[in-house]
Structure formats: structure tokens, C-alpha cells
Amino acid sequence: MNLLKQTSLVFWKDLLLELRRRDSLLTMFFFGTLLLFVFHFSFDLPPDKVAEMAPALLWLAFLFTGTLGLTQLFQVERENHCLEALLLSPLDRGALFLAKSCFNLFLMLLVELVVMPLFWILFNLHGWNLLPQLFLVTLLGTVGFCVLGTIMSAVTLRARARELLLPLVLFPLMIPVILATIRCMENIMSAGDLGAAASWLRLLLGFDVIFVTVGILIFDRVIEG
Amino acid sequence: MSLGAIVVGLYWGLVIAPPDAYQGEVQRIMYLHLPSILTAYLSYFLVFIGSCMYLWKREKRDDILAHSAAEIGVLFTALTIIEGSIWGRPTWGVWWTWDARLTLTAILLLIYTGYLMLRSLIEDENRAASAAAVLGIIGFLDIPLIHMSVYWWRTLHQPPSILQPNKAPWENIAWPLLIPLLINIVAFLLLLFYLLSLRYRLGEIRDEIRMRRLEQSA
Numbered sequence: 001m002n003l004l005k006q007t008s009l010v011f012w013k014d015l016l017l018e019l020r021r022r023d024s025l026l027t028m029f030f031f032g033t034l035l036l037f038v039f040h041f042s043f044d045l046p047p048d049k050v051a052e053m054a055p056a057l058l059w060l061a062f063l064f065t066g067t068l069g070l071t072q073l074f075q076v077e078r079e080n081h082c083l084e085a086l087l088l089s090p091l092d093r094g095a096l097f098l099a100k101s102c103f104n105l106f107l108m109l110l111v112e113l114v115v116m117p118l119f120w121i122l123f124n125l126h127g128w129n130l131l132p133q134l135f136l137v138t139l140l141g142t143v144g145f146c147v148l149g150t151i152m153s154a155v156t157l158r159a160r161a162r163e164l165l166l167p168l169v170l171f172p173l174m175i176p177v178i179l180a181t182i183r184c185m186e187n188i189m190s191a192g193d194l195g196a197a198a199s200w201l202r203l204l205l206g207f208d209v210i211f212v213t214v215g216i217l218i219f220d221r222v223i224e225g
Numbered sequence: 226m227s228l229g230a231i232v233v234g235l236y237w238g239l240v241i242a243p244p245d246a247y248q249g250e251v252q253r254i255m256y257l258h259l260p261s262i263l264t265a266y267l268s269y270f271l272v273f274i275g276s277c278m279y280l281w282k283r284e285k286r287d288d289i290l291a292h293s294a295a296e297i298g299v300l301f302t303a304l305t306i307i308e309g310s311i312w313g314r315p316t317w318g319v320w321w322t323w324d325a326r327l328t329l330t331a332i333l334l335l336i337y338t339g340y341l342m343l344r345s346l347i348e349d350e351n352r353a354a355s356a357a358a359v360l361g362i363i364g365f366l367d368i369p370l371i372h373m374s375v376y377w378w379r380t381l382h383q384p385p386s387i388l389q390p391n392k393a394p395w396e397n398i399a400w401p402l403l404i405p406l407l408i409n410i411v412a413f414l415l416l417l418f419y420l421l422s423l424r425y426r427l428g429e430i431r432d433e434i435r436m437r438r439l440e441q442s443a
Contacts, residue, residue, distance in 0.1 A: 165346055171335075180374060214363065
């Protein structure tokens with residue numbers, strides 16, 4: 001079986017489980033929305049300031065909800081020794097990594113698709129026509145987050161207090177993604193297109209490519225420990 | 226030997242060398258600041274090497290090397306930041322500023338503190354070693370990206386004083402200042418290797434104790 005076939009099989013398994021239980025998606029979605037309310041109450045900004053702060057606030061919300069998803073990512077495998085069973089099967093470790101990254105990406109994108117328009121509504125923002133472009137940048141950033149996040153989620157799999165440890169090791173490594181996405185989104189919102197932020201976009205793409213490759217190469221060492 | 230070199234270097238730097246033409250006496254902290262950060266960078270490179278070797282060959286000694294180097298790296302990074310802020314207060318007027326190089330150093334400290342925490346939170350020795358090795362590799366690969374992003378973000382720190390692209394290093398610093406600096410760099414590197422050998426030996430002893438305990442209980 002080739003890599004893609006294996007990846008889609010594991011992805012399908014996770015998706016099916018999620019469709020039946022719905023715990024990750026519902027908690028992430030609810031938490032994301034909750035954060036928007038908290039931001040609104042705590043900042044209470046005039047409309048012109050909101051546009052300046054929107055990218056940073058949105059990305060904070062995505063980071064927190066994404067981390068919530070990542071801590072649950074290998075939860076199913078931890079119960080009943082399912083991870084050992086998966087590793088015993090003739091499954092490429094790279095495929096397992098890709099499937100898990102894609103699954104978290106899928107969850108985060110669903111949440112982002114709802115939270116971004118909601119942000120525009122709650123904060124009375126203009127420029128609805130910019131949303132597709134902003135979403136594209138968010139997509140690239142989310143890919144980077146999920147890829148590195150999946151590696152780190154597997155690294156912290158057997159640690160005590162792993163839910164607490166994961167953000168501690170993940171967030172410092174995510175700084176290029178956070179800075180790049182926020183700068184790109186700011187440029188889009190102020191100038192209407194990427195303009196000067198094109199180099200940030202290249203950095204973001206580079207990050208994604210590097211860590212997808214590293215993940216596929218290194219994941220067997222990560223998961224087997 | 227390392228201690229002797231540090232004493233000589235510091236004495237030369239702090240007492241004999243003339244004060245800087247612009248910054249005066251405060252500049253003397255350079256004799257500690259630069260060697261500390263170089264030592265820290267070298268330690269992180271050793272963490273990377275040790276981690277790669279461990280994942281490849283699975284030998285305990287590589288893991289002990291990476292672990293020891295990470296501890297020393299965190300120590301020297303913290304020292305660099307403390308020295309830097311002592312210097313920054315009289316020179317820039319602030320203890321801390323969100324300049325690119327300061328931010329990068331702080332992020333390094335966070336990454337490798339995370340590395341040490343990860344190790345201490347995994348009970349199984351072998352699993353802790355491979356998990357840490359993965360973080361050691363990824364953390365090191367991430368450094369150039371973090372470097373680029375924080376530099377584009379902002380820069381205030383003066384450009385490197387000594388290593389500049391269009392001038393030979395010795396033209397940028399007067400000899401009386403350079404000599405103690407070089408002595409101190411050598412001294413700090415000696416100190417690094419001394420600490421590393423001590424810490425490495427400690428790791429070996431710990432490992433041996435663990436093995437003996439296992440044998441006894443078996």
C-alpha cells in the first residue's frame with residue numbers, strides 16, 4: 001500500500017470516530033467562540049482599533065483551540081493500547097504522521113471557517129471581501145501549526161502532565177508561524193493585498209515544507225520511543 | 226586551566242584594557258557577554274549533534290552528551306541575558322527591550338528550558354531520551370526560521386561590533402580590547418568543556434546506578 005492510501009485509511013478511521021463521538025470538534029468550536037466573547041469584553045475596543053488587532057486576536061484564538069485539539073489527538077490511541085496495535089500493523093509511520101496532522105488540520109479549519117466570519121459579525125468589521133485571502137493565509141499557518149503540533153503531541157505522549165507540557169514546548173517553536181501569519185493578515189487588511197508581506201508568505205511556506213519533510217522522516221523515531 | 230584563563234582574561238579586560246571611547250567603563254561587560262553567548266550557541270549545536278547521533282545509533286553516551294550540553298546551554302543563555310540587561314540599563318536606559326536579538330535569545334532559553342522539562346516529565350529513561358532528541362533536532366532546525374522572523378519583526382541591537390561583512394575583524398576593534406576578549410572566549414570554551422566533562426561523567430554514573438538497580442531487582 002502506498003503512503004497516500006495508508007494516510008487516507010488512518011484519517012478515515014479518526015474521522016469516523018469523531019463523527020460518532022464529536023468531543024474534539026464540539027469542544028474546540030465552543031472554546032473558540034467563547035474566546036471571542038472574552039476578547040470582546042476584556043478589550044472593548046473602538047471599531048478602528050479592532051481592525052488593527054483582529055489578526056492577533058484571531059490567531060490567539062486559533063492557537064488555543066488548536067492546542068486543545070492536539071492534546072486530544074492521540075487520546076483514542078492511548079486508551080486500550082490501540083497505539084501498540086497500530087504500530088504492530090504494517091503501517092508506514094510517515095502515513096500515521098500525515099493522517100494525524102491532516103485530521104487536526106481538518107478540525108481546526110472547520111472551527112476557523114465558523115470563527116472568522118463570527119469575529120467579523122461580533123466586532124462589526126468591514127471588508128468582508130478580504131475574507132477569502134485572509135483565510136488562505138490562515139490555511140498556510142494552520143498547516144504549519146498542525147504539522148509541528150502533531151510531532152510535539154507524539155513527543156509528549158508518554159510524559160506526565162502532557163496537556164500542560166505540550167504548549168510549553170510547542171509555542172516557542174511556533175513563533176515564525178505566528179509572526180508570519182499575523183503580518184500577512186495585517187497587510188491584507190490595511191492594503192487589500194499582500195504587498196510587502198510577500199516575504200513573510202515565503203517564510204510560512206518554507207516552514208510548512210521543512211516540517212512536513214522532517215515529520216515524515218523522523219516520526220518512526222518519535223512514536224516508537 | 227580554564228579558571229586561570231578566566232582570571233587573566235577578566236583582569237586584563239577589567240583593569241588593564243582602556244575603557245571604550247564612547248561607552249566608558251560599562252562596555253567592559255562585553256568581556257563576559259560575548260563569550261557567554263558563544264558558549265551557549267556551541268552548547269546548542271552539541272545538543273543537536275548528540276540528538277542526531279542518539280536517534281541514529283541509539284547509544285546512551287550520545288544522549289548523555291545532549292542532555293549535559295542542554296543544561297549548560299540554558300545556564301549560559303540565562304547568564305547572557307542577565308549580563309545584557311545589566312549593560313542595557315545604563316546604555317540603552319532600559320533593562321529589557323523587544324529587539325530582535327534579545328527576543329531570539331529569550332526564545333532559545335524557552336525552547337531549551339522546555340527541553341529540560343520534557344526530559345524530567347517522562348519516567349521511562351529510553352523514551353525520555355528519544356523524545357528529547359526529537360525536540361533537540363527540531364528546536365535547532367527551527368532556530369534559523371525564528372531568527373529570520375524576529376529580525377524582520379524589528380531590530381534595535383547594534384549590529385555585530387566585530388564580525389562585519391565588509392571589514393576584516395581586526396579593523397573593528399582596537400588591539401588592547403581584542404586581546405582580553407579573545408582570552409576570555411578561549412577561557413569560556415575551556416570552561417564549557419570542563420563543565421561538560423563533569424556533567425557527562427555524572428550522567429554516566431547515574432546510568433550505571435540505574436543499571437545496577439535493575440540487575441539487583443531482577
